[in-house]
Amino acid sequence: MKICQVEKTLVATSRIGQLGTRRLLVVRERESSSRQVAVDPVGCKEGDWVIIVGSSAARSAAGSNDYPSDFTIVGIIDYWEDESKGVKKQAK
Amino acid sequence: MKICQVEKTLVATSRIGQLGTRRLLVVRERESSSRQVAVDPVGCKEGDWVIIVGSSAARSAAGSNDYPSDFTIVGIIDYWEDESKGVKKQAK
Amino acid sequence: MKICQVEKTLVATSRIGQLGTRRLLVVRERESSSRQVAVDPVGCKEGDWVIIVGSSAARSAAGSNDYPSDFTIVGIIDYWEDESKGVKKQAK
Amino acid sequence: MKICQVEKTLVATSRIGQLGTRRLLVVRERESSSRQVAVDPVGCKEGDWVIIVGSSAARSAAGSNDYPSDFTIVGIIDYWEDESKGVKKQAK
């Protein structure tokens, strides 16, 4: 799983039916700084550090094996020690 | 999921039967600028910014678990704030 | 899916039974120039530009869900406009 | 499978139900030095060199086909010859 930070919500009104109304978030990978879109079944806020699962596991993590996700948030990290900035507790 | 921009249609007359007559689009990834081919069940125009799902989820997103896709468009982004150019609403 | 060019046939006499006698081709990815091995159920010639599917979709595209492929050719591109060289129609 | 070294435990209290209470570890890939999060069904210590499976195989390796993992530790390497430092036996 990847460690990512939530940036913002992505609005895509025109979408396939299987996506439903689940919230899609733009996230930035900690390692590569590259941005991807993740499905959020947990309920994250902007700035949260999260764990995201990819591959086929992203489908059932999003709630059903038919859900068309390849990147789903599975947990919010309690605190994250960023080497350059010291320990940072997440506001709850 | 990846954020990509649609470039053009790709014509491949000689293809395996399972591909059917679905439209194949050349898309360019926002992060890496690399080009891939995506299946389009949504109905995109050239220049649209889209969300594309990969991995095994690309199969059911294309309409059936037997569809041979590893990259399927699942939604069109309403607007996309390109940092270098400001907010850009998509023409509908 | 990826856009690749067929280079040559790869001979591997000692192989697992599930591979059968299907032809394996060395292909070069257009984007990265990296070489991989693809299963060819279409019937390609050296030099053809092809569309190749990866992930789990490569299995059924090769003919059966038990076929051990992660990279299967699904179509031959009719023509390919290489930016540096202009439009190039493929000889049929 | 990848060769990684275990760095530390990752605490994520707010998580989806399917993750259960399995321990999540931050691991560093030997080849790229990039960090990922792995599920640990083996029982590793910090510093252990481990073999980690990705893709859909990470699900059943974590104990069930519904487990939402894309990176699961499957074994601890007995000893690892690091070219720059000579053979290093792992303390058991």
Next chain:
Amino acid sequence: MKICQVEKTLVATSRIGQLGTRRLLVVRERESSSRQVAVDPVGCKEGDWVIIVGSSAARSAAGSNDYPSDFTIVGIIDYWEDESKGVKKQAK
């Protein structure tokens, strides 16, 4: 599939039960020179050039859909023309 060269056997006594006693090999990818661990159902020797399948196909190629592999050797290449060194037949 990837083209790799076999380097050596990897010993991991402490492992999950599903791995069984199958031999695990350290292999080096031809394209990137990066090392990974592959399951060997074919019977390779050090130095062999092999074809390795990844993704979900690596499971059934290793002998069963429950086998936790994401990188399984499926064939030994008869000869490999390394551009820098000319044709090299593999010793059988």
